[in-house]
Amino acid sequence: MRLDKFICKSTELTRTEAKKVLKSGEVRVNGEVAKNAAMQVHENNTITIDGQVLIARGSRYYILHKVVDSICSNIDEVYPSVLNFIEVDKAFDLHIAGRLDADTTGLVLITDDGRWSHNVISPKKQCQKTYRVWLRNEINDEKLADLVTKFEHGLQLQGEDSLTRPAILMRVEKEDLVDEMSYRSEVLLTITEGKYHQVKRMFAAVGNRVVALHREQIGRITLGDLAPGEWRALTAVEIAQFL
Structure with missing residues (x-):
């Protein structure tokens, strides 16, 4: 994932604050100063801020029953973002894995795991x-x-x-x-x-x-009994489909 996103998942810093820390030269990746917010980092990298090793929190995975006149975006526009329905901390750090139009309803998957969402939406994965x-x-x-x-x-x-x-x-x-x-x-x-x-x-x-x-x-994930506007965390079995 991007380095600035990794920092956000490992601290309480916002994306803006993470970029300021990067510019200051306080962040190191495998011992080397890193200032590029878009730098791609992996699980086997050692990432530190002022010598403190960062450990990313686990990824989050949710299902939402989207209602009409809501949008699959990380910002509110003419209609509200579907992320307003997800009542979790830092909901707007999540993203939608496979968007729907404002007038389309139904199943939406939401996560902060970029590789997982790629496996959902990539045509090569045949989902x-x-x-x-x-x-x-x-x-x-x-x-x-x-x-x-x-x-x-x-x-x-x-x-x-x-x-x-x-x-x-x-x-x-x-x-x-x-x-x-x-x-x-x-x-x-x-x-x-x-x-x-x-x-x-x-x-x-x-x-x-x-x-x-x-x-x-x-895939094999369905809305089940979720009413319009309701959401829940995905189960381990549901998540495993796209790992």
């Missing part, structure tokens, strides 16, 4: 993310079969050089419908990447429009 999608136009069974094939083979999105990675599209089982009237316009889509507005753009590419979007699952 599946499942979304419940409500569409403007209904899809009959024949059309659905055609779309399943297209999504599996990849779609050409406007402005992209390559096709989307293979995706899984399926009808929501009737017993799982939020509203039985939406049977032909409610589907589940599973993808392994996260291009800008990807789900919305994929359906736009096949002549439909997403009117509501909800992320249900990342």
Whole structure:
């Protein structure tokens, strides 16, 4: 992780205060003075401030049921940051592993472990993310079969050089419908990447429009009984998926 972040995880210093300490020349990495806040450090490095060895606190991992009109950002903007919902110390030192749009609800993973979040969001890791999608136009069974094939083979999105990675599209089982009237316009889509507005753009590419979007699952992690706006710490088993 970045050296300034390591200092924050090892002390009570803020990021601004950590940078001031670095500029003063008080920080050493493996015996050498280090002033670059962006310097990457690792577990086997010895990092000191005025000779005092720093030991980073353990990383934190949370799940949140995101509500509409909140944003996956570390600052409040037009809408509040989802980090306002996480009632822990230094919540704004955390970051979101896989962002959702302001109008999208559902599962958000939050951590301060950069390598862990990389394993969640990197397309190379093939982590599946499942979304419940409500569409403007209904899809009959024949059309659905055609779309399943297209999504599996990849779609050409406007402005992209390559096709989307293979995706899984399926009808929501009737017993799982939020509203039985939406049977032909409610589907589940599973993808392994996260291009800008990807789900919305994929359906736009096949002549439909997403009117509501909800992320249900990342890897084997689901929302379970979490109500909108609620959060909890991830279990050791859930965390281990992406280590």
